[in-house]
Amino acid sequence: xxxxxxxxxxxxxxxxxxxxxxxxxxxxxxxxxxxxxxxxxxxxxxxxxxxxxxxxxxxxxxxxxxxxxxxxxxxxxxxxxxxxxxxxxxxxxxxxxxxxxxxxxxxxxxxxxxxxxxxxxxxxxxxxxxxxxxxxxxxxxxxxxxxxxxxxxxxxxxxxxxxxxxxxxxxxxxxxxxxxxxxxxxxxxxxxxxxxxxxxxxxxxxxxxxxxxxxxxxxxxxxxxxxxxxxxxxxxxxxxxxxxxxxxxxxxxxxxxxxxxxxxxxxxxxxxxxxxxxxxxxxx
Amino acid sequence: xxxxxxxxxxxxxxxxxxxxxxxxxxxxxxxxxxxxxxxxxxxxxxxxxxxxxxxxxxxxxxxxxxxxxxxxxxxxxxxxxxxxxxxxxxxxxxxxxxxxxxxxxxxxxxxxxxxxxxxxxxxxxxxxxxxxxxxxxxxxxxxxxxxxxxxxxxxxxxxxxxxxxxxxxxxxxxxxxxxxxxxxxxxxxxxxxxxxxxxxxxxxxxxxxxxxxxxxxxxxxxxxxxxxxxxxxxxxxxxxxxxxxxxxxxxxxxxxxxxxxxxxxxxxxxxxxxxxxxxxxxxxxxxxxxxxxxxxxxxxxxxxxxx
Numbered sequence: 256x257x258x259x260x261x262x263x264x265x266x267x268x269x270x271x272x273x274x275x276x277x278x279x280x281x282x283x284x285x286x287x288x289x290x291x292x293x294x295x296x297x298x299x300x301x302x303x304x305x306x307x308x309x310x311x312x313x314x315x316x317x318x319x320x321x322x323x324x325x326x327x328x329x330x331x332x333x334x335x336x337x338x339x340x341x342x343x344x345x346x347x348x349x350x351x352x353x354x355x356x357x358x359x360x361x362x363x364x365x366x367x368x369x370x371x372x373x374x375x376x377x378x379x380x381x382x383x384x385x386x387x388x389x390x391x392x393x394x395x396x397x398x399x400x401x402x403x404x405x406x407x408x409x410x411x412x413x414x415x416x417x418x419x420x421x422x423x424x425x426x427x428x429x430x431x432x433x434x435x436x437x438x439x440x441x442x443x444x445x446x447x448x449x450x451x452x453x454x455x456x457x458x459x460x461x462x463x464x465x466x467x468x469x470x471x472x473x474x475x476x477x478x479x480x481x482x483x484x485x486x487x488x489x490x491x492x493x494x495x496x497x498x499x500x501x502x503x504x505x506x507x508x509x510x511x512x513x514x515x516x517x518x519x520x521x522x523x524x525x526x527x528x529x530x531x532x533x534x535x536x537x538x539x
Numbered sequence: 540x541x542x543x544x545x546x547x548x549x550x551x552x553x554x555x556x557x558x559x560x561x562x563x564x565x566x567x568x569x570x571x572x573x574x575x576x577x578x579x580x581x582x583x584x585x586x587x588x589x590x591x592x593x594x595x596x597x598x599x600x601x602x603x604x605x606x607x608x609x610x611x612x613x614x615x616x617x618x619x620x621x622x623x624x625x626x627x628x629x630x631x632x633x634x635x636x637x638x639x640x641x642x643x644x645x646x647x648x649x650x651x652x653x654x655x656x657x658x659x660x661x662x663x664x665x666x667x668x669x670x671x672x673x674x675x676x677x678x679x680x681x682x683x684x685x686x687x688x689x690x691x692x693x694x695x696x697x698x699x700x701x702x703x704x705x706x707x708x709x710x711x712x713x714x715x716x717x718x719x720x721x722x723x724x725x726x727x728x729x730x731x732x733x734x735x736x737x738x739x740x741x742x743x744x745x746x747x748x749x750x751x752x753x754x755x756x757x758x759x760x761x762x763x764x765x766x767x768x769x770x771x772x773x774x775x776x777x778x779x780x781x782x783x784x785x786x787x788x789x790x791x792x793x794x795x796x797x798x799x800x801x802x803x804x805x806x807x808x809x810x811x812x813x814x815x816x817x818x819x820x821x822x823x824x825x826x827x828x829x830x831x832x833x834x835x836x837x838x839x840x841x842x843x844x845x846x
Contacts, residue, residue: 504587
C-alpha cells in the first residue's frame with residue numbers, strides 16, 4: 256500500500272554486541288559504540304535496535320522489564336555501530352552504567368528505514384533533515400547514507416538549550432551544513448526547527464524531500480509546513496514499544512486510510528514504521 | 540544422571556510435547572517471532588484473539604511500563620476470522636507447533652459461530668475462549684457471571700470438534716465460582732488467568748498513561764496474584780489448569796505446577812526475550828532431572844504444607 260513498506264531490509268537478529276565505548280556527550284546523553292557485524296552491515300538509516308538495559312533478563316529477574324528502542328546513529332558498514340540515548344529512568348539509567356567490554360543484549364536491525372528509492376526522492380535534488388532532541392541520531396545516519404548516494408543534504412537541529420544539542424560535530428564531519436535552534440536561544444537561532452524550516456521551504460519547495468524525527472509536536476508542526484507546499488516528508492514516529500518485533504500491537508500510530516478495513520487504521524511502528532509518509536499519518 | 544523426563548501434558552484429547560505455550564496477544568500469529576524462536580519446540584502457540592469482524596483496537600498510547608510489569612489496553616485489534624484463516628492460518632499450520640486459536644465474541648452466538656467456522660479448517664489443535672479481556676466492552680462479562688460463563692462454554696463445546704479451554708478473568712470476587720461454572724459447561728481446561736485491571740497516572744499531565752484510562756497489568760508484578768488464583772481453582776475443579784501470569788523463568792513456571800497447574804503460558808516475558816518460552820522449557824526439564832522426577836505430572840499440585 257505504501258512506498259515505504261516496500262524497502263527491503265536485513266534479517267532481524269537477537270545479538271549480543273560488545274560495548275566498545277561509552278561517552279556522555281551531553282548531560283545524561285550517552286553515546287555507545289557497539290560491535291556487531293550483523294547490525295553494522297545490515298542496518299539502514301531510520302532503523303532501530305531494541306536494547307535490554309540489563310546484561311541478561313534472566314540474571315536481573317526481568318527488572319527493569321522492557322527493552323528500550325534506540326535509532327541507529329551511524330555504522331562503519333563493517334563491524335560497529337553507534338546509538339545515543341538519554342538516561343532518564345531506571346532502564347536507561349542502568350544502561351548508562353554498563354561498562355566497556357560488556358555485552359549488550361539487543362534485537363535488530365528493526366523497523367522500516369527511510370525510503371531513498373522512492374520516485375520523489377530520486378527527483379529531489381536536496382534533502383532537509385530535521386531532528387529534535389534525541390530524534391537527531393537517525394538524521395545523522397541518514398546524512399551518512401545520503402552522502403553515499405550523492406544527494407545533497409542540510410540539517411536543522413532542535414534542542415531546548417545548548418547542553419541538549421546533539422550532532423553538530425557529526426554533521427560537520429560529513430560537510431553537511433547544520434542549523435541549530437534552541438528554545439532558550441543559548442546557542443544558534445532562538446526558537447524551533449520550524450522557524451528555520453518554514454522560510455527555507457517558502458523560498459524553494461520544489462525538488463526536495465524533508466526527513467524528520469523528534470518529539471510528536473515537532474513532527475506534527477513539520478508535517479503541517481510540508482503538506483500545503485506538497486513537499487514530500489518522511490517522519491520517524493515514536494510510541495511506547497514493548498516488544499519491538501510486531502507481536503504486541505502496542506506501538507501503534509493512527510494512520511489515514513482509504514482501505515475500508517478498520518484494521519488498517521493503526522500501524523505498528525516496530526514493523527510497519529517507525530518511518531511513515533507524513534501525509535499518511537492521522538495527526539489529529 | 541541422564542534419565543528420560545516426560546514433559547508431555549494432556550489437555551482434554553490434546554497431548555502436548557511439553558507444557559509451555561505462548562500466551563494470546565504476546566506472540567502474534569507466530570510468524571512475527573519466527574526469526575527469533577524455533578517454533579517447533581513450543582508446547583503450543585496460542586494466537587492473538589480473533590473476532591468475527593476485524594477490530595481496529597484502542598487509541599494510543601496502548602501500553603506503559605510499571606514497577607515489575609506493564610499495562611496494556613490494545614482492545615483486541617485483529618484482522619477478523621476470515622482474514623485470519625486466509626492470511627495467518629497457513630503459516631501456523633506448517634510451523635511445527637500445535638495451534639490454539641483464541642477467540643472472543645460479544646455474544647454466545649459469536650463464540651459458537653467462530654467455533655463452527657474453525658471446524659472447517661485443518662491444523663487447529665484447540666480453541667481458547669477469551670471471555671476475560673479487560674479492555675473491551677462485552678469482554679469481561681462472560682467471565683464475571685457464572686451463568687454466562689457456563690452458557691458460553693457449553694455453546695462452544697456443543698459445536699467444536701477440538702478441545703475447548705476457557706480463559707478466566709482474575710477480576711472477580713471469587714474465581715472458583717467461575718471455574719466451576721466453566722467446568723460444568725464442559726471446558727476441557729481452564730486458563731487462569733488474564734491480566735489484572737489497573738490504572739496508572741502521569742502526575743505531570745495528570746492524565747492516565749493509557750488512552751483507554753485503564754488497562755491490564757501483566758508481568759512479574761502479578762505472579763503471586765495469578766499463582767494464588769491457580770491454587771484456588773486447582774482446589775475447586777478436576778479439569779487441568781493452564782497457569783498464566785507473570786511467568787518469565789522456569790522457576791516461575793515450576794511454582795505454577797506446584798500450585799496445581801498442568802501447563803503454563805508465557806506472555807509478557809516474550810516481549811523482553813522472544814525465546815523466553817524455550818528457556819522455560821529447558822529449565823523445567825533441568826529442575827525435574829535435578830530433583831529425580833521422571834515426569835512433570837509428579838510435581839503438579841505438589842506444594843507442601845507450610846508447617
